[in-house]
Amino acid sequence: MKRQNFMQKFQQNGLLSIFAIFVAVVAVNAWLQPGFFTYDVFESNLASFTPLVLASMAQAVVVLAGGIDMSIGMSITLGTVIMAATMHDAPGSILLGIVLAIAATLAVGVLNGVTIGYLRLPSIISTFAVSAVCYGASLLIMPQPGGYVPSAFYETYTASIGSVLPVSLLVILVSLLVWGIFRKRKIYRYIYAVGGNEAAAYANGISTKKVKLYAFLIACIFIVLTSLVVVAQTSTGDANIGRSYTLNTIAAVVIGGISLQGGKGSVFGAVLGALIIGFISNIIFFANLSSFYQDLIKGLIIILALTLSLLPALRKKALA
Amino acid sequence: MFLLRAKSLRKTYGGVTALRDGSLECRRGKVCGLLGANGSGKSTFSKMISGVVTPDDGEIWFDGEQVRISSPQEAKKHGIIMVHQHLSLIPELSIWENMTLGFEPEGKLGFLNDEDSRKLAERYLAKFAPELSVYAKVKDLSLAQKQFVEIAKAVAQEPKLLILDEPTAPLEQSEVEKLFAVIRELKEQGTSVIFISHRLWEIKTICDYVVVFRNGQTVGAIDFETEEKDEDVIVSMISGKELKLAKNRETADRAPKKERMLEVGGLALRKSGVPLRFDIKKGEVVGLGGLQGQGQEELLLALSGLLPTGGQVTLEGRKLKLKHPKDAVRAGIVLVPGDRHKEGLFLQHDVFLNLIYPQLAVRKAGFFLNRKKLKAEAKTVIDRLNIVPNDPGKVVQFLSGGNQQKVVVGKWLPLAPKVLLLSDPAKGVDVGAKKELYDTVRELADQGTSVLLYASDYEELTGICDRVLILFEGQIVDELMPSDYSEDRFVAASLRSKTAAGHSPIDEAWGEAN
Structure with a gap:
């Protein structure tokens, strides 16, 4: 029996069609955006796409485990607000800001994981409630946009390593590597098992509660990274900064071929989905369309992606 | 000589007795047929042995010592594995991922050893369905193939006692024979098997002895090695000897309907x-x-x-x-x-x-x-x-x-x-x-x-x-x-045994083979 090669795997995961869409979107973007293939444009594009890519990886892990995280945006916000409120130029304060942000994000992850895994609340409602908690906490810390972010942050984020590897790309690569490590562990398979059929996973002796909690904790890693990148990008703290991320990550996950029922798709697909959304925003900008169209078009694309992802299931139903 | 000895197991659910007095002895390296009508308690009984249900009363002796089996994991530790009627496979995962789910081989630092998993899956799947690739996703399989994967998964865990709850329901004749070949192989390795089925010809073909449950009680056993495989005896054991007269009510004198x-x-x-x-x-x-x-x-x-x-x-x-x-x-x-x-x-x-x-x-x-x-x-x-x-x-x-x-x-x-x-x-x-x-x-x-x-x-x-x-x-x-x-007539017809009016080609084929 022969091993599956890379292309077969690619096809089986349904990544081929997503990759085709990705290529198409890049092509249109290249045509509209002047100097698309220059290093500067490449770098600035990536810098603006990176936060959504990281946040979508977080969403992907939760959705694969059969849940949904409506609190991602506000969890990112909370991290950025904490950092902007505690940091000064002193290295000690920077470290403190990052540690506090990590602690807060983990706390949100534990809250989500326990309410959903152990208390068995439906994730769409309970993470939404957690989202409100995060927003309230952010407003308490920073009622008005402000705070201080050391310039070193901004400078690091826009720098390049050896003038070929932008730091923003490095962050994405590191995140994929982190996920790659999880892929080699039991938890990876258990996430798919619980998302795919919770009762069957339980019957196989898997602790489904723990798996759900771990999924939210793994997501925390990517959420913290998103917070760091967002802080570096905006240089301020703002309790409304993360609002758009929740729905955009769900969109990216769906476009990336992950089933909202859970257990199907790949994190890499979510990365592609996030990049597709980024490029579409770019296209709308460079086509001189009003930014009002952006949400409208994005919405239509999500409906299209959802319909496509449901098609095989519908066809099967018709045959049965 | 006995691997498992269950004595007077009892279970009530809120006043309803599911099992009153279930006893069974499993011999090493033998296939025990568990028979009974629906609701006779055989399902509850096998769930107790496999840790899904805990008995209210009674004793379970396994491998010479008295045990309490309070969860499926504990049953697994003893080496008792049950293949449930409702499949426990994850559709989106591949066959090899499913076959090792819950007991994945691990290498250094707790990282998965997928190569070992695949080899294990291939080895056991080949017994049932060598034509299948272990990379295939379970959702693409037929019901029979899923059943094979499920059984292969249980066998891969090398149980001492394997409980098969109506494993042949989705299988065709030739597939049933494949399963029987594997069961015979397991027997030679000393594995005991409890085989639940409603098809009498299967029971007669593969079982070394049968235990019959009726109304939540063990009502008897027949040793096929020393006694005759008499369908009439089995059927009457399942249904109960007492012939209840049908309450014809006024149905008999009602004029036959024509329209x-x-x-x-x-x-x-x-x-x-x-x-x-x-x-x-x-x-x-x-x-x-x-x-x-x-x-x-x-x-x-x-x-x-x-x-x-x-x-x-x-x-x-x-x-x-x-x-x-x-x-x-x-x-x-x-x-x-x-x-x-x-x-x-x-x-x-x-x-x-x-x-x-x-x-x-x-x-x-x-x-x-x-x-x-x-x-x-x-x-x-x-x-x-x-x-x-x-x-x-x-x-x-x-x-x-x-x-x-x-x-x-x-x-x-x-x-x-x-x-x-x-x-x-x-x-x-x-x-x-x-x-x-x-x-x-x-x-x-x-x-x-x-x-x-x-x-x-x-x-x-x-x-x-x-x-x-x-x-x-x-x-x-x-x-x-x-x-x-009459209840006898009913049971016989339901089990499609030879005592029923209609002979089935399957029964006849197997009758000749024996």
């Missing part, structure tokens, strides 16, 4: 099966009998338009197209579904609303509802069926099971149905309400409604039906008239 109401032809419930063909006369009550899950419920669903299948259904000489429940309801075929909470009632709504929903859906109404008329109709139904309390405003959730069922039946009455389909209507209904329910059904039949009734209980069927069709694997294998009504 055809419903004709069904060419309706295939299973892909490979022979299509069903039968008819129901006007005012006739026809029962659907046999073991559970032999297609009775599917047949009712098909006739009510919920499960579109091919085949011709003719009602009073008019051909029907049953593609949607509305087609059936408009033609006058109505269903009282098996799960009344899920499919038959709006639990949070009151009796009145529940009774009028079908009319809202089917009847042409004006722009405004005629509440007065609907109320009067609801009142008539409540009085006629004696729904207690007779308050249309009572929320259905708070009625007793029997009265809830009356509401499900009653909601159809104003539509004057021509054919009433009943799917195990007396499930969870007390004796008094059961009688009232069946009296109503009888009354409707006397007024010309045809009734097709599926009940899991033999006495319910014989108590009311003019004749009973016995289904086996989606096919009608026998037809019992009131003169045939």
Whole structure:
């Protein structure tokens, strides 16, 4: 029996069609955006796409485990607000800001994981409630946009390593590597098992509660990274900064071929989905369309992606 | 000599005794057939051995010491693995991922060793289905292939005791033989097997001895190595010796009905099966009998338009197209579904609303509802069926099971149905309400409604039906008239044993082979 090669795997995961869409979107973007293939444009594009890519990886892990995280945006916000409120130029304060942000994000992850895994609340409602908690906490810390972010942050984020590897790309690569490590562990398979059929996973002796909690904790890693990148990008703290991320990550996950029922798709697909959304925003900008169209078009694309992802299931139903 | 010794296991669920006195001894390297009718307790018993259910009383000795098995994981540690009827596979994962799920081989630092997993999966899958690739996703497999993966997964864990709960249900003849080959191989390695099946020829082929359960008790055992494999003896053990005389009631002196109401032809419930063909006369009550899950419920669903299948259904000489429940309801075929909470009632709504929903859906109404008329109709139904309390405003959730069922039946009455389909209507209904329910059904039949009734209980069927069709694997294998009504006859027909009127080709083939 022969091993599956890379292309077969690619096809089986349904990544081929997503990759085709990705290529198409890049092509249109290249045509509209002047100097698309220059290093500067490449770098600035990536810098603006990176936060959504990281946040979508977080969403992907939760959705694969059969849940949904409506609190991602506000969890990112909370991290950025904490950092902007505690940091000064002193290295000690920077470290403190990052540690506090990590602690807060983990706390949100534990809250989500326990309410959903152990208390068995439906994730769409309970993470939404957690989202409100995060927003309230952010407003308490920073009622008005402000705070201080050391310039070193901004400078690091826009720098390049050896003038070929932008730091923003490095962050994405590191995140994929982190996920790659999880892929080699039991938890990876258990996430798919619980998302795919919770009762069957339980019957196989898997602790489904723990798996759900771990999924939210793994997501925390990517959420913290998103917070760091967002802080570096905006240089301020703002309790409304993360609002758009929740729905955009769900969109990216769906476009990336992950089933909202859970257990199907790949994190890499979510990365592609996030990049597709980024490029579409770019296209709308460079086509001189009003930014009002952006949400409208994005919405239509999500409906299209959802319909496509449901098609095989519908066809099967018709045959049965 | 004995691997497992279970003594006097008992289990009650809130006053209902599922198992009164279950005992069984498993010999090393032998296949034990576990037999019994539905509800005889063999399922509860095997769940206790595999840790899914904990017994209230009794002893389990395994491998020479007394054990308490409180979870499936603990059973696994002892080496007891059960293959459940309801598959425990994850559809989106590949075969090899499924086969090692929960006991993945690990390498350094707790990282997965997928290479080992795949090799393990390949080795055990090859015994059953060498043509399958372990990379295939489970969702793409047929039911039989899934069953193979499930069994291969259990065997891969090298159990000391393997419990197979009706493993052959989705398998074809040749596939069953493959399974038997693996079971024989396991026997040689010293593995004990408990084999549950309703097919007598399988029991006779593979088992070394059988243990029979009836009404929650172990009633006997037959050692095939020393005793004869006599089907009659097995059947009478399963059904109980005492021949209960059929309560013919007044069915016998009722004039035979002639006018055809419903004709069904060419309706295939299973892909490979022979299509069903039968008819129901006007005012006739026809029962659907046999073991559970032999297609009775599917047949009712098909006739009510919920499960579109091919085949011709003719009602009073008019051909029907049953593609949607509305087609059936408009033609006058109505269903009282098996799960009344899920499919038959709006639990949070009151009796009145529940009774009028079908009319809202089917009847042409004006722009405004005629509440007065609907109320009067609801009142008539409540009085006629004696729904207690007779308050249309009572929320259905708070009625007793029997009265809830009356509401499900009653909601159809104003539509004057021509054919009433009943799917195990007396499930969870007390004796008094059961009688009232069946009296109503009888009354409707006397007024010309045809009734097709599926009940899991033999006495319910014989108590009311003019004749009973016995289904086996989606096919009608026998037809019992009131003169045939006896429990022995019933069990024999259900098990499709040779004592039944219709010989099956399978039975004969195996009879010769032995």
